Amino acid sequence: xxxxxxxxxxxxxxxxxxxxxxxxxxxxxxxxxxxxxxxxxxxxxxxxxxxxxxxxxxxxxxxxxxxxxxxxxxxxxxxxxxxxxxxxxxxxxxxxxxxxxxxxxxxxxxxxxxxxxxxxxxxxxxxxxxxxxxxxxxxxxxxxxxxxxxxxxxxxxxxxxxxxxxxxxxxxxxxxxxxxxxxxxxxxxxxxxxxxxxxxxxxxxxxxxxxxxxxxxxxxxxxxxxxxxxxxxxxxxxxxxxxxxxxxxxxxxxxxxxxxxxxxxxxxxxxxxxxxxxxxxxxxxxxxxxxxxxxxxxxxxxxxxxxxxxxxxxxxxxxxxxxxxxxxxxxxx
Numbered sequence: 001x002x003x004x005x006x007x008x009x010x011x012x013x014x015x016x017x018x019x020x021x022x023x024x025x026x027x028x029x030x031x032x033x034x035x036x037x038x039x040x041x042x043x044x045x046x047x048x049x050x051x052x053x054x055x056x057x058x059x060x061x062x063x064x065x066x067x068x069x070x071x072x073x074x075x076x077x078x079x080x081x082x083x084x085x086x087x088x089x090x091x092x093x094x095x096x097x098x099x100x101x102x103x104x105x106x107x108x109x110x111x112x113x114x115x116x117x118x119x120x121x122x123x124x125x126x127x128x129x130x131x132x133x134x135x136x137x138x139x140x141x142x143x144x145x146x147x148x149x150x151x152x153x154x155x156x157x158x159x160x161x162x163x164x165x166x167x168x169x170x171x172x173x174x175x176x177x178x179x180x181x182x183x184x185x186x187x188x189x190x191x192x193x194x195x196x197x198x199x200x201x202x203x204x205x206x207x208x209x210x211x212x213x214x215x216x217x218x219x220x221x222x223x224x225x226x227x228x229x230x231x232x233x234x235x236x237x238x239x240x241x242x243x244x245x246x247x248x249x250x251x252x253x254x255x256x257x258x259x260x261x262x263x264x265x266x267x268x269x270x271x272x273x274x275x276x277x278x279x280x281x282x283x284x285x286x287x288x289x290x291x292x293x294x295x296x297x298x299x300x301x302x303x304x305x306x307x308x309x310x311x312x313x314x315x316x317x318x319x320x321x322x323x324x325x326x327x328x329x330x331x332x333x
Contacts (some may be wrong), residue, residue: 004072004265005054005220006159007181008191015131020035024253025048031204031247033129034092034093034260035066035067036066036067036068036093037064037068037069037092037093037094037277038069038070038071038093038094038095039053039057039068039069039070039071039096039097040072040073040081040084040085040094040095040096040097040259041070041071041073041081041097041098041155041265042072042073042075042077042079042080042081042082042096042098042102042268043070043072043074043078043098043167043168043194043195043196043197044072044074044077044194044197044198045197046194046195046197046200047167047195047196047214047217048068048099048129048131048196048214048216048217048261048297049070049072049104049153049261050095051216051217051297052129052292052293052294052297053070053324054127055283055290055293056281056285056290056293057069057070057126058151059223059284059287059289059290060280062282063210063280063283064277065164065210065282065316066274067096068250071126072149072197075187075194077101077168077169077171077192078098078099078101078106078108079102079110079114079115080134081098082096082115082116082122083098083100083115083116083139083192083267084114084121085264085266086115086121086266086267087266088099088266089266090123090265090267090268090269090270091269091273092265092269092273092274092277093269094266095125095263095264095277096122096172096237096263097128097261097262097263098262098264099171099172099214099259099260099261099317100172100261101168101170101171101172101258102118103122103262103313103316103317104118104120104172104313104316104317104319104320105171105172105175105316105324106170107254108320108321108325108332109324109329110170110245111172111329112163112329113331114241118317119263119314119317120267121266121279122265122266122267123264123265123267123268123274123306124135124264124306124309124310124313125260125262125263125264125265125274125277125278125306125309125317126263126277126278126281126282126304126306126309127260127261127262127309127312128260128261128262128281128285128301128304129260129261129294129300130258130259130260130301130302131214131215131216131258131260131261131298131299131300131303131313132215132216132232132233132234132238132239132257132258132259133147133172133173133176133213133215133228133229133232133233133257134210134213134215134218134222134231134232134233134244135148135176135177135180135210135211135212135229135233135247136173136211136212136218136222136227136229136230137150137151137203137205137209137227137228137230138203138206138209138221138226138228138229139204139205139206139210139226140161140203140206140207140208140209140210141154141209142154143209144276145228146228146230146231147225147230148245149185150229150230151210151299152184152186152214152305155184155186156186158162159186159324160186161209162187162188162189162210163189163190163191163207163209163210163211164177164181164188164189164190164191164208164209164210165190165191165192165193165199165202165203165208165210165211166190166191166193166199166211166212166261167192167193167194167195167196167199167213167214168193169190169331170329171211172259173212173214173230174190174212174259175211175323175324175327175329176193176212176255176257177190178190178327178329179252179255179323179327180247181252182250182327183231183254183255184199186270191208196213196217197217199211199213200213200217200218200221203218203227204226204227210230212233214259214276215232215240215241215298215324216297216298216299217296217299219240219241219298222241226289226303229244229301230244230271231244231245231246231247231250231252232244232246233246233247233255233256233257233258234243234246234256234258235248235256235258236248236249236255237249237263238298239298240295240298240299240302241298254323259329260302260312260316262276262302262309262327263281263282273324274306276292276305277308278284278305281301282304285302285303286301286303295303296298
């Protein structure tokens with residue numbers, strides 16, 4: 001049976017052979033990268049993640065070594081998937097895909113209760129898309145409610161009916177809803193869902209009168225007339241919805257939010273693995289096929305290096321701190 005010394009001699013000899021052949025140890029490590037990389041979403045299928053990532057992974061076939069798989073571990077607003085990826089091997093075989101809330105907002109809303117530290121436990125790999133949030137009404141409100149002022153009047157006249165749906169408790173849409181109802185002087189109750197897809201289903205069915213949804217999830221139903229957007233949370237009107245005013249435009253100056261979807265690896269994932277994946281994704285995002293995906297869903301592609309993406313994460317994390325503190329938000333779980 002080979003001894004530990006024998007194995008060390010073998011590894012050293014192999015490295016020397018690779019070096020003699022002009023192959024670096026880094027390239028050797030690259031060859032040992034897992035054959036399958038799974039991108040874990042923190043939310044159920046049918047939402048923003050599916051819209052972007054499924055066509056992106058198709059585009060990456062043959063452009064990234066190994067096989068990329070998209071799967072989900074939904075629940076707790078993305079925290080279950082984040083904790084799972086945090087504990088995974090840092091070898092490039094496991095990635096996390098989440099909107100910015102679990103990374104930049106939850107450290108404030110769930111302070112002391114998170115099983116992960118976003119700045120310590122993850123390596124930002126690449127952003128995918130920027131998006132904003134729409135205040136959207138459907139069959140649960142009268143057809144004559146077509147503006148924010150209309151909704152405020154209706155909500156005051158029907159206080160027992162004016163609940164609002166959000167895709168996750170403590171998420172950015174939740175805070176947008178909270179800031180709106182407080183600024184408007186309404187006593188609305190929030191209804192957290194387990195992702196944007198189930199919220200959209202209830203909004204379309206009239207079970208919840210108003211939702212604060214990712215624009216890409218409601219856009220097809222705005223175009224068909226089944227839903228109506230009253231305002232968007234971006235500082236100015238969103239490019240895909242030019243007829244819808246921003247909250248800031250309507251006088252709600254504190255409601256200015258643009259979120260981002262991104263991929264993260266466990267901390268200590270080799271820098272060359274992160275950079276190689278970032279380069280492959282960024283190249284794919286520039287393809288005409290992906291431009292059509294972004295246009296169809298009302299999203300903006302984000303073209304950033306891992307370092308620039310990490311800086312974006314840190315800036316957004318700092319941005320949310322005083323906002324959360326001012327609301328006095330306390331998580332229920």
